[in-house]
Structures are given as structure tokens and as C-alpha cells.
Amino acid sequence: MILTVTLNTALDVTYRVDRLRPHGSNRVRAKAERAGGKGVNVARVLRALGREAVVTGFAGGTAGAALRRELAEAGLPERLLPIAGETRRTVAVVDESAGDTTLLLEPGPTVPAEDWERMLHHLGRLLPGAAAVVLSGSLPPGVPEDAYGRLVRLAHDHGVPAVVDADGAALRAALAAGPDLVKPNADELAAATGLADPAAAAAALLDGGAAAVVASLGPDGLIASTPQGSWRARPPRPLAGNPTGAGDAAVAALTLGLVDATPWPQRLAEAVALSAAAVRAPLAGDFDPDVHRRLRPLVDVRPLHPPRSA
């Protein structure tokens, strides 16, 4: 079982409008609600690949209840911890004529200190059954900045490898604890290191404490910096579509590669193919299985440097 931790879960709401009239009145044609947050998307991808995943994090209020209901309907097992606060909603207003989306992101609920302590105990009970733990997304207000550092250490205390998909202070705090993999995107990588060159920046995060670094470069694929070597993995061509959730699909593939000890080039090819397949699906957490199958043998994986001395 792979445990995905989403401390700042969300109920993702999609509104479809014919044409968005800013500062006017807009009739919503269709509405959909779905459990969201990066770790939830990772779990959804893992489940679609036939692997066991369990979702945890905080959930509260009516949005939290709707989120749990949707996870149950989707057959995604969850061990979410109830909190008194109301889980945030994200509202995606899809403009059918412009073909783009306006996002409205509610702030997360404030998590009291005692709920954070409860989460540590809760994870202490869940981790013994996990092959890996994925720590994804932003931290809600109230959770300490070094939360991911503490969770990486907790995972390692239980002999469980930890994958971190975070940015800013949360990513920096995780590095010090030696996560088994960090997966920033290009902007997060540059912001965390101050380096414009992705390969140099990824190497800097490796030096900073991560056991492996894979950065997602959008339509350009991935770059990996590991003690076994550095690679660049590219899709055969950039794909147009919905980039939300593409990074989460890459995290799912990379976590499976870690659990299954797949060789790095194969791991990266799988991550690029799954990520591109996610771009071709309209909702975060979904992917197009045909695109996935078709692209996997076509991903171009090349070493960037000779392997470091082991």
C-alpha cells in the first residue's frame, strides 16, 4: 500500500459557463464536485494503475464530508482525520467559448496544534502498513513550516521511504530530513535554489539532502539528479491539454518506480508517459490510458552526466 498525505485537501468544484462575463452575472450550465489536493490525485492515478493507495490528511465540515463521499464513490480508501474547520473548495470556472479556466482558491482551514499532534499519532499507526509515503502540496495554516521534515523522519523511523512534492519553505524543511525523492516543478526548483539551470539546480537539491531529485519541466518532460546518475526524459512531442495533475501523475509513477526498484531510465520513461497521458485527461487525477500505453516506448531518456562514483 502506498500512503498519500494531503494536509490541505480540497473539494474541487468545476463550473461550466458559456462565456465568462467578469463583473457580470453568469449562469452555471453544469457543475461537478470531486475530491482534490495533490495527494488525492496521486492516489487516484495509482488506483487506476491497479495499485493499492490510501488517502490521508485533514477533512472537515460539509466540504470535507462531500470529499469523503466522493472518495468512497470512486473506491479510493481513505483514513482522513476529521477536523472542526471547513475543508477548502477550489472553484474552476471553465469558459466553454474561450476554452480556458478561471481558478478561485479558498484558503485552507486553520489546523489547531492538537490536530497536528493527532495527525502524527495517526500516521504512526498507518505507516507500518505502507510501502512508501507521498507528502504532497501546500501546508494549511496552523501546521508548522517544518511539517514535511518531521513526517519524512517519522516515515524513516518506520523504515518507509518518503516522496515529497512541495515548494518553498515546506520543501526546504523536508530536504534536511533526507527524503527519498523530491519532485519540484521548474519554477519551484529555481525558487528553491536560486539557479536558472535545471540540471545545476537539481544537483543542488541533491546536495541539500534529497536522496533523489526529479524536476518536472512541463511539456519538456523531466530532469533527474540521483546518486546513480542524471537523466533528461522527453516526450516524443509536447501535448496540449490540461496541465493540472500532470505533476501528480509523475509523482505516482516515480513512487511506484521507487517501491518496485525499477531502473531509473525506465522509471523516468513511465513518469513522462503517465504525465503526458494526464495532460490529455480533462480532470486532475485522471489520465488517458491509450496515450499512456502509446507514449511509454517513445519517451527519449538520455544521461546528462556520467554517473557519480557510487
Added chain:
Amino acid sequence: MILTVTLNTALDVTYRVDRLRPHGSNRVRAKAERAGGKGVNVARVLRALGREAVVTGFAGGTAGAALRRELAEAGLPERLLPIAGETRRTVAVVDESAGDTTLLLEPGPTVPAEDWERMLHHLGRLLPGAAAVVLSGSLPPGVPEDAYGRLVRLAHDHGVPAVVDADGAALRAALAAGPDLVKPNADELAAATGLADPAAAAAALLDGGAAAVVASLGPDGLIASTPQGSWRARPPRPLAGNPTGAGDAAVAALTLGLVDATPWPQRLAEAVALSAAAVRAPLAGDFDPDVHRRLRPLVDVRPLHPPRSA
């Protein structure tokens, strides 16, 4: 007790953003939720005036539950009828820098025929305790187009006067049943009659079956067409602010005038003052009591025609 019927209730959600970026990503700074729908606003105004009001209509799902909770917190008694569908939300995105609002209006839940029949029985039990009934707002899908006509007749069967605030087909169907008052706005009045002149259009609705017609003309005040005479009532000066809920405040004042048998000129002055006071309050259903008190003696009420023969 005044009974307000809102068949298409809503949970009104307000998002405050620094500056709305259409087609971009927007962090919501503050969020508020409140029970909404025109009849709910009317009841809120009546309660603030120290009068007893009871809210009814349909409510369902998590939004319906949140709506009921907020009514309880506000001390507004409700006898909402539960339905299986999810009550709609309206999302008002307030752009703090532009000072305006983008509205996203979800469609209402479809009301099954058996729930509409249940509502008729439910109102049959509530009407004997009511001094008047207010029928406000749009009809949710599934409710017959002549719903307000049927409800006006039901009220009259119980000897209860009925006030209708509706437009289009719902307003036309109500007219045939002889409502005691209809309160269209200028656009609804023109659309219902095809007449550009508000005084002629109001007189046409009177001929169409309404016992009295008061049309709200926005910052220009009200126009009334009744068997006792026709009047124009104007605020001393137009007030800038939030027009949402101003019509509902006018309906609250006009319904009280009906119940208390206040002379028409006094009734109209009160409606204009309360409506202007609602414009000065940020949320629909609220009004500024100082503006209300100060404006009441300053409203200019003039007869339009000599009274019709009684």
C-alpha cells in the same frame, strides 16, 4: 406571522479577492456563507423590523444543511421542506480593487412532482397561522410554471393575502389568480407587458388581475398602481451601493403595509426608505437602520392620476 416562500433557495457564498484575474488563478482572501433567495431576504428584513416571519421553500444536500444552520444562527424561524437534490449556491466574487462583483449562479435542483405536492400540503398547514404570504423568486426546474397561481389560490382559500415577486411566465400565471400585490422591477414590468411606460405597464398588470401593482424603478424609487389610486415615490437623492436585496426590502415594507392596512402614500414612503437603506448595506437582506430612519420623512410621494372610482 408573515410566511415567505422561496422555492429556489440558495446558499449565497461571497469570495473577496484583491483583484479578479479572469482566466487566471485567484486566491480568495475571505469567504462568507449565508442563506439566500429573495424570500429569505424578505424574512431577514421583517425580522430586523421586529416582525415575525417564517421562511419556507425547498432545501437539500450539504448547501441546504448549511443554509438551515445559518438561518438558525440568525434566529430566523424556518419550515423548509427537505428534498433529495442539492440546494444551489450562488458565488459572488467581490473584486476589492474594482469594487464590483462577478456572480456565478448555479442552476437549482430539479424538484420531483411528489415534492411539489408535498409543498402544497405543507403550505396548507402553515397558511392558517399567516397574516400574509410572500411568494418570491424564480421557480426551480420541475416545479410547474403556474406554481405561483396555484399558491395564490391556496392562500386565498385560507383567507391569507398573497404578495408575488416574480417575472416572466411565473408572474403571468400568478396574475390570473388575483394576487393582492405584485412587485416587478422595471425590466420585468416591461417584459411582462411589452409597454415601455412604467405607469401604463403597471396599470396593465392591474387590469390583468393583480389587486395592486408596485414596480421598483431602481434609484428612481417606486411606482404604484392600485384601485385607490396611482403614485410615484422617490428617494430625496439616488444612493450608491449594493442594489441586491433592495427589491426584497421594498417587498417587506409593502407586505407590512398590506397587513397593517397602512395608507398607500405612507406604505410607499416606507418601501422607498427601506429599499434605499438596503442599498447602503453590503449584504442582501440587511439594511442600514440610520439611513432608513433618516430617509423615511424625506421620500417624495405624489399621485400620478386621480383615484379610480371605488
